[in-house]
Amino acid sequence: MRSRQRAFSAVMRLCVKCLRVGRRRRFRLAWRLQQLWRYGHLCLGSLLYNSFTNSDVVLDSLFEPIYWLVDHVTRWFGVVFVALVIVLTSSIVAIVYICLLPLILQTYPPGWICWHLAYGHWNLLMILFHYYMAITTPPGHPPQAKSNTVAVSICRKCISPKPARAHHCSICNRCVLKMDHHCPWLNNCVGHYNHRYFFSFCLFMTMGCVYCGISSWDIFREAYAAIQRLKLLEKETLQVAANQTYYQTPPPTFSFRQRAFHKSIVYLWVLCSSVALALGALTLWHAALITRGETSIERHINNKERQRLQKKGRVFRNPYSYGTWANWKVFLGVDTHRHWLTRVLLPSTHLPHGTGLSWDHPPCVTEPRTPLLAI
């Protein structure tokens, strides 16, 4: 009996010992897992830590895939847009040469013929030159190598110093000097070195469209009336053919050449007037910005700053504005009276004032510069 009790107590002691060891092991495993979790959490936290993180950064991060998609689509569609501009402009030029010019030469007096030939070709030359220069001229980028450039901030994307008026273009994936916007119709950024080409292209294209629209107005009305007449005739012919008991081919109303002529004129007028309206509005907007010495991006920044200072009872002054007239002279690169002809009314490849890295007082501006910050 005693031996049984001894054996039982020995077994019980063994079980308790095993339980103690198991508990100790489980505790050690849990402790190790907790340590591992803390270490992983610390690693992740140290990798993602940013003292500048706020709600904007979180929202930007959440929208990053959408931005990525839009940027890539815009980059790819840039080539399509450029091809579209070339095809549409070529079609209008072809219609003018094939349909309008022979009419002008046959019906207009010599004075009007000279005017149309001179103005039409000058306007076409200015459009082609400025479009070519706008798409092929790089807008200007901050230097990659170490330099003495005065930077106002650091680009978070390029991790490099950003000069005043420079901004990062997410489509080009580079910082652009005096960036205005990324233009899909140019498949290029509009910045310090090609801003004048972009604006001149918009201006001359609008002028060309207005010129074509006005010049072809009478012919457009005739062509439109002829198309309406043709539709009516075709309808009547179909009704007559339906009432007849025997088959009879209806007589042709207009020849293929006449139909093509009328439709081409209507296409020319509709396209030119639409572009004149849309591009004209854009040109006026940019003209207003140039008058104020601002870019499209600065317009938003300056407006915010203006409102912020207004609340404090202070007035905001744009540090890059030299006055209305001087702003235009600086933008167009006009230093002397002769430059209005050679640099504005004729194709010119002159460079803009300054390097776009620092903003010194341009030599053509005689008025004292506005203080750099608000007064």
Ligand SMILES: [Zn+2]
């Ligand atoms: Zn950048």
Ligand SMILES: [Zn+2]
């Ligand atoms: Zn760009």
